[in-house]
Amino acid sequence: MSDELCIQASDFDSLKAHLLGAAEERCAILFASQSKRSDGQIRFLVREVDYPTEAEYSRQGELEAELKPALVARVSKHAKINGLSLIFVHTHPGDRPPIFSPVDDRGELVLSDFLKSRLGSGENASLVMSNGGVRARILGQHDELRVVVVGRRRAVVFEPGLDGPSTSDMFDRQVRAFGAAGQQRLADTRVAIVGLGGTGSIAAQQLVHLGVRRFILIDPDIIEVTNLNRVVGATAQDVGAPKVAVAARYIRSFSPDAEIATWQGDVVHDVTARTMIDADLILLCTDSHGSRSVVQQVAYQHLIPCIDMGSTITQSDSQITGIFGRVQLLSPGLPCLWCSALLDAEQVRRDMMNESERRLDPYIPGSREPAPSVVSLNGTVVSLAVSMLLGVVAGAPFDATHLIYNGQASSLRSVRGEARSTCFICSRDGALAWGSNRQLLTRRD
Known part of the structure; x- marks a missing residue:
């Protein structure tokens, strides 16, 4: 059973328009509530999208993007006041389905420890996007999240461990x-x-x-x-x-x-x-x-x-x-x-x-x-x-x-x-x- 990241179709379209196609890696912050099911599954429900300004990046290039501590402090405060989780989004170049890199792994561990000190023990998440698709996981862990886009359609855009369809x-x-x-x-x-x-x-x-x-x-x-x-x-x-x-x-x-x-x-x-x-x-x-x-x-x-x-x-x-x-x-x-x-x-x-x-x-x-x-x-x-x-x-x-x-x-x-x-x-x-x-x-x- 995978936990789930659920994004409204309008927000998903906005993420693709703002982040993909640029020469450099870009970031976004999602604020999400949680929907808790009877079997223990957690669904992160995206409520708000925040796009950092150019001044809020400490480094940004074709293969890297790093946000300033002041930005992380700002979004952490907003999340704490409203009882929301944070989902950190960044892009990878190319047209292949993205995977989290060793650099992502190390950065998330530091970020996860900081957020626990600010927000408590609740879970947060990360999402990586490319022209080839998306991938999501619990922040600082390797537990992947199903990603579902909801609007006129209910589209599963990333399914952990998917082996392909099997029909009778x-x-x-x-x-x-x-x-x-x-x-x-x-x-x-x-x-x-x-x-x-x-x-x-x-x-x-x-x-x-x-x-x-x-x-x-x-x-x-x-x-x-x-x-x-x-x-x-x-x-x-x-x-x-x-x-x-x-x-x-x-x-x-x-x-x-x-x-x-x-x-x-x-x-x-x-x-x-x-x-x-x-x-x-x-x-x-x-x-x-x-x-x-x-x-x-x-x-x-x-x-x-x-x-x-x-x-x-x-x-x-x-x-x-x-x-x-x-x-x-x-x-x-x-x-x-x-x-x-x-x-x-x-x-x-x-x-x-x-x-x-x-x-x-x-x-x-x-x-x-x-x-x-x-x-x-x-x-x-x-x-x-x-x-x-x-x-x-x-x-x-x-x-x-x-x-x-x-x-x-x-x-x-x-x-x-x-x-x-x-x-x-x-x-x-x-x-x-x-x-x-x-x-x-x-x-x-």
């Missing part, structure tokens, strides 16, 4: 479509499915058939009779069984070796929400505003791409007036559900209440009427979402990030939105890339 003949037709490397990325990606009802159960079915082998399944509910017409894999004998158990059974029937973690709980609760931190990508298949608010915060705060989906059948006087579906990628650089005006603050408030609070609230009417739901519409929306996932993970040419389906008009259109620069969720002024350094807006009862 079962996926021959898919490999012909998006390559052996893309198929391997599907197998390596841990997908959390939040909600295993009418959409989530279909998503689980499609993903395991595509070759996803690592799952986190989250849902608080059990199978009811009214679920049987649209929950894939459920039978009459499953009434009363947890939805996560039914989904896990289906996955194992197709892939006995699949790695599956199940959690029967509601993501509005903090202990359940934290299970999503272990994921590499999240499929959001719930219909409550409260759960969607929490899931998207996890996505932006921990730099985990999330695909939100939903379908709606509107009626008037018992007549269908609209059939709609929506799929949206939530990831750094893209607007969140608040920026897209798709969450209702009052509904979020109600969803976050416990039962006793709901009974005492004069603004909450009786139980909510179940919304219409049809398996064919759910399947259409899920297929769009899973195709979007193939673009994010496997590099397939699915470029849309927000799709609207109109069943009555038989139309599909791509829409674009703008993220607010001061959004409390998806901006750098908000939760973006704060990882485990900040609490989630969840229930703790």
